[in-house]
Structures are given as structure tokens and as C-alpha cells.
Amino acid sequence: MVSGYASNGRKSEALELFWRMPRRDLFAWTALISGFLQSGDSFDAVKLFVEMRRNEVEIDDCFVLSTVVGASSDLATLELGRQLHGLVLALGYKSSMILGNALVDMYAKCSDIRSARAVFEGLVMRDVISWTTMVVGEAQHGRANDALDLYDKMVLAGVKPNEVTFTGLIYACSHAGLVQKGRELFDSMEQDHGIRPSLQHYTCLLDLLSRSGHLTEAENVINSMPYAPDEASWGALLSACKKQGDTSMSIRMADRLLGLKPKDPSTYILLSNTYAAAGKWDSVASVRKLMAEMDVKKEPGYSWIDLGKESCLFRAGEVPYTMRHEIIRLLNELANEMNKRGYVPDTRSVMHDVEETEKEQQLFMHSERLAVAFGLLKSIPGTTIRVFKNLRICLDCHNVLKLISETTGREIVVRDANRFHHFEVGKCSCGDFW
Template identity: 75%
Template sequence: MPERDLFTWTALISGFIQSGDCFGGVKLFEDMRRDGVRIDDAFIISSAIGGASHLAALSAGKQLHGLGARLGYESSMIVGNALVDMYAKCSDICSARAVFEGIVTRDVISWTTMVIGEARHGRAKEALSLYDRMVLGGVKPNEATFVGLLYACSHAGLVQKGRELFDSMIKDYGIKPSLQHYTCLLDLLSRSGYLSEAEDIITSMPCQPDEATWAALLSACKKHGNACMSVRIADHLLGLKPREPSTYILLSNTYAVNGKWGCVAQVRRSIAEMEIRKEPGYSWIELGKECFLFRAGEAPHDMRDEILRLLDELMMEMKKRGYAPDTSFVMHDLEEHEKEQQLFMHSERLAVASGLLKSVPGTVIRVVKNLRVCGDCHTVLKLISDITHRQIVVRDANRFHHFEGGICSCHDFW
């Protein structure tokens, strides 16, 4: 193609991002800028911001924000909505809120994006307050709005408020609950200990439960130590996905909580016999304008000695404070010291250590992980935040965790 105009570039960039190649889409945007193409359309900037959002690339997102501001698009709804989503997904919820408040005209997408952002960061009070403002302002909530609200209630234990919102969605707005709404409601009930009610709903709801629905209930069974229900729920889950490692781990840990060590051994034998392998964990962190990827058990050669030395020092301090590794999160049949070594080399710990070594002192350390943070790493990150007096934000497959002063925003239930 001899010459590409703005329309052509927009189609290419949007195509890359919509197909899941966000890195390619952001790179194309940079190529377009280098070609000197004049940007006089807010849509292409919002598309590029969307790419940065999915990559959790805060530095790139900030640069795009600055470009949008220089071109006069900062207060436009389409760019503003994209920026709110980007900052929320890049773990900077305060900047997301600042951009939201600066949008001149807000639509249901603006409000819903902010509600979901607050909910994912564990800020239920703020999410519910936004909803009240939204309704008072005459903006009608949609299906996604209620997913965010129910998620907020679930992670804050607001059972009655969640029930009211679920009923209001149907009665006041005529919205038919989807599987996602039912999953949020079940998560809310089961997290708060209403396991029987949650099981009744899952077996009688009009839509077919999927893996996420059963998994929410199984996770709660482990928390509340209900081994009998765990077995029933695990059967459903394994029927949907027979080789899912997390199901076996949750079932095994539930048995362990109840002291049923024979059952624990049986589950572990099944894992070994079926040669089930957990999806490899990896985490990444932005340091300056560079992004560093860490895989479980691996540290970059040029940083390896520094990272391991720092983790050793932190481990000694944590053990002085009473920390003992919880090796139940290691699937493989290994010696105890080998299990501890596997936990020691989990990817999020390596990423956080690199952040402590390379970032500006006092700044927030932001890490993204592809899987759910394991319980032992969650304990370790709380302790590290207290020992180093640093705020650590981890976005895992489930939610955001804000670690500060030895406390996590999820209150140890995620």
C-alpha cells in the first residue's frame, strides 16, 4: 500500500486490538505517529488507549493521555471513557476517578466503567455512591452496571444490599439476569457463608451454570470448611473441565482444613496419576519505559543475584515475624524444602523484588499476574509491604490487591 491515510491506520489499529494483539495495535499507533499522520479523530486515540489498557501498560497509557490532552480530546466522552478504563486496569484508580470527574458529558458507559473500576479495586462504598449519583442524574443503568455493583457487594460482604440490587435490576429496570449476574449473586452469598442458599440457586436458576459459577461456590466451601459440599461441587466442575488443576487444589485444601489427610493423599494421587500440570504462572512489571516479564522459577540473568539476595533478606525478616511457608499450594509430590523453594520462586515475588530494586523509592509497585495469587504469596506480599513501607498493587486473574502496611484491600478473601 503506497500511502496510508488516517482512515486506513484507524482500521488497522482497531483490527489488531479487537483481535487481541494489543501490543501490535499500540506499536502501529506509534508507527503512524512517526509517519507524521495528522490525528483529527478521537476514535483512533481511544483505540490505542484500549490497547494500553489490556496490556496494563501504564507508561504508554499516560503518554497517550498526554497526547489526547494536547489535541484537545481529554474531556471528550469517547477518550475519557477509554482513559478511565485504562487507569483502572493499570491499577491507578485515583487517576481513573480524576479523569471520570473531568468528563463533561457522561453516558452509561462512563458511569459503568467507573463503577466496575471501583468494584475491582475493592472500593464498594465508592462504587455504590457512584450508582446513586448515576440514578439521580437520570442515567439508566445497564446489565454491565449491575455486574459491577454485585461484584462490589460480593467482595465487601454486603449481602442485603446485593439482594436489593439484584431485585431492583429485575423489577425497576426490566433486566433479565444473565449467567454473569447469577454468578456474582452466588459469589456474594457463598463468600458470606450462605452456602446452602447458593447451592439451591445454582441448581434452580434458568441458565446453565458454567465453570466460573461452580468455582465461586467451591472456593467458598474451602473458606468455610464444608468438605461434604466441596465434593459435590468438585464433581460438577470436573464434569465440565476434568483436568483443571485449581479444582483439585481447592478440594485438597478443603480436606486439609478439615483434617481429612487420607482424602488429601487420594486427591494428590489422582493429580499424579493423571499427570495434571498447572498453567505456568507469569507476572510482569513496568519499570520506567520497559516491561519485565517473570516466569515462575526464572529470573532474568542480569538481575537474578540481586533479586534472590533481596528475597533471602526479606524471608529472614518475615520468619522473625512468625511467617511459615504454606506448602499446601504446591501441587507436586516433593520434599518439604523443595516445595518451599517453589513458593520462593513464584513469579509475583520475583516481579515485586525487581520493583523494590529498580523503582524510585516511595513509588507504588504495580504488578500484573496471569493467574490468581496463591494464599502463601498473598501472605508474603502483605508482610513485604509492611517491612519495606511500600505500597504494592497486584492485578491477578480475579481482582486487584492493594497491599500496604501489612494489610490487603481484599481482607484476605479473593
């Protein structure tokens, strides 16, 4: 009953019943904590685990540990994840494959792909989840060759890949421009492993082809695939058309996508930006009117930085009063240094009909720049700065963070809505292909 209430979001009823229990053993705590995690409340799941530890409940089963490590993954709290890893070792669960898989996933999602690989290599036993978690992690961090090498080792080890494995592999190829390899993997799914490609796999293939400039082939795929294209499929193709600068095809794809009456707010933003880039301001107004009629609200952009003992959330254009002077001063100093290196603001991502200077000011106050400046001011010199952004990083901020990594000599890792970007000595792990 506790698990049922908690996993369905009925938090107060779950807690009331839990505290009424005459005896609260490990399994009762696990039911409550895992239920909170299933309902999406990772923060309270972690708080409950801390409360359980204070109650000195003996942990003689590793499931609750894998659950709270999963909560740490969702929250992208690396320091918490490291502490939990230490607890796992202290309790003697180093050889647990379930916990090992959870730790690999946690480190990968918390932007520490090196630690994820170290945990993976140390696993005594590996199943398809172990291999797939590491393959997907390498892919999301832009390490396509590592992901493909892992897949080859996985097959040689006699482990049969699953649907998620191929999603990660094709994603890796898509973000590294490995078109032919991606085609081969897509074909081998059914031919070699008997896995029928799903709509998600076709969407990954569309992204692979269109992202690499094979727009005609991608359009042929979307028109002939055995599934009705959904919002994600058309969105992948439209996004690539827009990036490739094919205005006529972009408008054609946008019109098709708009005909689906999409539900995702980000799709309407993509449509609006597509029409804006083509100078079709009447169409932009129409999309925004439709958003208002359907009560579709744009998700506000924000960036989160966690320094262990100190963390902060930044929204575009908003700087905490207590840090405003220091952050703005540092950003201006960095801007002066970047200007000496030839930096010119790329205002194409500002889809508003305003003056160029206002566009540049909006870029200057993007949330990821504020978070990175905070990290430079507050973190230990020489340490990696890790930022988590809920939306996709814009082209100008991508260029700026490359320059900041070069001028400060610091590694900056940004997890955006699409992938991980590792900025170091003026370069990004994505190779400017994301």
C-alpha cells in the first residue's frame, strides 16, 4: 500500500500510512523511497534515504542503494553520487552488478564519463544493461568511437544487444557524422539480431541522415517508413533542415509538422524559430497565436550548477543580487578577452524582431554563461565546471564556452537537453556537430 500510494504521486497518504506502521524495516523504507522515485520525486526520495540512515536501519539488501543512486542520477548531483558510491563500497556491495549498473548510469548522467567507464571496467559480471548503459553514456558524451568499440566487444562477449543498445549506437553515429556506419547498424538490427526497428529507431535514422546533409534521403525515409511520422520524427527533420539552411524545405517540413497540431511546447518554439529565420513574421505571429489558444507555454530556460557545498540555479537575464556585480564584471572581462581573439556574437539564435545590440545583450545574459561565471568565481581553481541546462545550448553560447575554456584553462562540461559538451582548450567534444 505504501508503494502503491507513493508511486502514484499520493505522497501524503503514503507517508501517513508509513508512519502508522508498527514496524518500519528496510523493505518498508525501500517501498516508500522507490515509490517516490517512480513518481518523479527524486529529491524527497533522497531525503527519505537520509532519514532512514539516521534511524540506523540496517542495509542488508542492495535494492534501496540502487534506488537512491538512481535518484542521484535524476538530480544530476555528482557529489551525492560519489558519497553513495563510497557507502556502497563501505557496505561491501562492490561486486553487485545491479549497483554497478546504477553507478555507471549515475556517473554518466552526472557528466563524469571517466568515472562511469572506470566502474564499468571494474564490474565482475556484465549483462546487456551494463553494456548498453555504457554504450549510451559514451554516445551522449560525444565519444562515438568508444561507443562503437564497446559494441564490438559486447558482441564478442556473446551478449545480445537490445533495442536501447541500437538507439544509443545510431545516436552516436548521428552526432559524429558517421552516416554509413549508422546505416549499417540500422540494417543489422533486423538482419543480424532479429530486432524490428521501432519508430524511435527510424527517428534516429532520420536525424543521422538529415543532420549530415542527406535531406532528400531523409525525406524519402520519412515518407516510406512503416509508421506514421510523429511530432519527434518531423521535428528531427525540420531541425536539421533549419540548421542546413534549406529554407524552402524547412518551410515545407514546418507546414507538415504544424498540421499535426503538436503538443510539445518546444515544437512550437522550433516552428516559430523556423518561420522567423525565413523572415515569415506573419507565420510567427500565427504560431504564437495558436500557442495562446492551446495554452501552450514555452518552458523557461535555466542552468544549474552544483559545487558540492554550494549550488545555484540561473535563468536567462536573471542574476542573484548578492553576486550580480562579480558575475557581470567577470563576463565583461571574458568578453574583452574573447573580442581580442576575434569573437563576433552570432545573433541568429535570437528569434525576436529587435535591434542587433539588444540581441547581443540577450545572448550575454544566457543562463549557461551566468552559471559558468558563477563556477569560475566559486569553484576550486583547476577543477572541472559542470553545468546542467534544460534546453539545447545555442550556437553563440557554444562558441563562447569554447573561448572561455581556452582563456581560463578550465574544463567546462555542459549537459543540455540533447547531449553532453566537454569544452577544453578551445574545443568541444562534439566537434561542433550537435
